[in-house]
Amino acid sequence: xxxxxxxxxxxxxxxxxxxxxxxxxxxxxxxxxxxxxxxxxxxxxxxxxxxxxxxxxxxxxxxxxxxxxxxxxxxxxxxxxxxxxxxxxxxxxxxxxxxxxxxxxxxxxxxxxxxxxxxxxxxxxxxxxxxxxxxxxxxxxxxxxxxxxxxxxxxxxxxxxxxxxxxxxxxxxxxxxxxxxxxxxx
Ligand SMILES: CC(C)(COP(=O)(O)OP(=O)(O)OC[C@H]1O[C@@H](n2cnc3c(N)ncnc32)[C@H](O)[C@@H]1OP(=O)(O)O)[C@@H](O)C(=O)NCCC(=O)NCCS
Numbered sequence: 001x002x003x004x005x006x007x008x009x010x011x012x013x014x015x016x017x018x019x020x021x022x023x024x025x026x027x028x029x030x031x032x033x034x035x036x037x038x039x040x041x042x043x044x045x046x047x048x049x050x051x052x053x054x055x056x057x058x059x060x061x062x063x064x065x066x067x068x069x070x071x072x073x074x075x076x077x078x079x080x081x082x083x084x085x086x087x088x089x090x091x092x093x094x095x096x097x098x099x100x101x102x103x104x105x106x107x108x109x110x111x112x113x114x115x116x117x118x119x120x121x122x123x124x125x126x127x128x129x130x131x132x133x134x135x136x137x138x139x140x141x142x143x144x145x146x147x148x149x150x151x152x153x154x155x156x157x158x159x160x161x162x163x164x165x166x167x168x169x170x171x172x173x174x175x176x177x178x179x180x181x182x183x184x185x186x
Contacts, residue, residue, distance in 0.1 A: 012102070012103065013101070013102060013103030013106070016068065016102060016103030016104055016106070016107045017068065017107060018066050018067060018068035018075065018104055018107040018108050018111060019066075019067050019068070019072065019111070020064040020065070020066055020067075020078070020108065020111050020112070020115065021064065021065050021067060022056075022062075022063065022064060022065075023052075023055075023056055023063040023064060023065050023077060024056070024065075025053070025056065027065050027074065027077070028049060028052050028053070030065075030074055030077075031052055031065075031077050032046070032049060032052070034076065034077065034096045034098060035047065035096065039100075040096050042130075042132075042133075043130055043133045043136065044094060044096065045155065055079055055081075059083065059084055060081060060082065060083050060084045060085070061079065061080070061081050061083065062079070062080040062081075062083050062115070062120070063077070063079050064077060064078050064079070064080075064112075064115075065077050066078060066095075066097065066104060066108045068104050068107065068108075069099075074098075075097060075098050075099060075104045076095065076096050076097035076098055076104060076105075076108065077094070077095075077096060078092065078094060078095040078096075078108060078112055079092075079093040079094045079095075080092060080093065080112065080115070080116060080120070081093045083120050087123075087124075088121055088122055088123035088124065089122070089123065089124040089125075089126065090116045090120060090122045090124070090125050090126070091125075091126055091127060092109075092112060092116075092125060092126070092127040093127075095108060095109065095112070095136075100135070105136075105139055106139060106142075106143065109139065109140075109143050110143070110183060110184045111184060112125075113125060113143075113169070113174060113183060113184070114183065114184045117171055117174045118186060122171065123170065123171050124168055124169070124170050124171070125168060125169050125174075126148070126166060126167065126168035126169075127140065127145070127166075127167055127168075128151065128164040128165065128166050128167070129164065129165050129167065130155070130162050130163070130164060130165075131150065131162070131163045131164065131165055132162065137165065140167050144169055144173060144174075144177050144182065145167035145168060145169050146167060146168055146169065146173070147165060147166070147167050148166040148167060148168055149165075149166055150163050150164065150165050150166070151163060151164040151165075151166060
């Protein structure tokens with residue numbers, strides 16, 4: 001965490017606003033540089049450029065740039081998959097934020113939930129998170145995701161095998177949170 005990040009108070013973080021826009025080909029340098037940033041690499045498995053290019057094009061995927069801050073600069077990206085699934089089970093495949101600890105992650109996750117449940121007809125939104133990813137796990141816990149289980153030692157990295165926690169939210173749970181004003185309004 002940088003000094004600038006640390007300076008964001010919890011009130012400032014809570015007030016953070018973001019918007020999502022579809023990722024374009026010209027954004028991919030930014031996306032790849034974030035994925036390959038040593039700060040992020042322990043928590044994700046980076047894709048090849050061609051995988052991102054496919055994700056931009058395939059109707060089953062939604063690839064978004066997260067814009068935030070006063071100038072609505074590109075602050076990160078996120079990917080939803082399973083958008084055409086007959087099971088209405090969408091996966092938040094990836095979310096990476098550049099300026100951490102400023103509230104962009106929470107704000108983006110709320111918009112992603114709104115897109116998934118309101119616009120894409122999700123019944124279930126799920127994700128997996130490495131068990132050692134304390135920051136992301138705290139975010140998902142506090143945003144109402146429920147633990148489904150652990151995929152033990154399912155990812156092989158340079159540090160050995162790592163485990164993934166699977167978490168999800170169902171539409172009624174999302175609706176209940178919205179009733180309590182914990183979600184973005186319709
Ligand atoms: C995980 C990530 C998306 C969260 O975004 P962010 O903008 O940094 O998070 P926010 O500022 O919105 O903080 C959200 C919550 O995360 C938790 N959090 C933030 N920093 C933390 C830290 N250093 N340690 C533990 N928890 C932390 C807090 O619960 C925080 O809520 P609070 O502000 O109410 O206290 C971002 O840190 C990131 O890109 N990390 C690297 C890639 C990654 O892990 N992606 C997710 C893979 S599943």
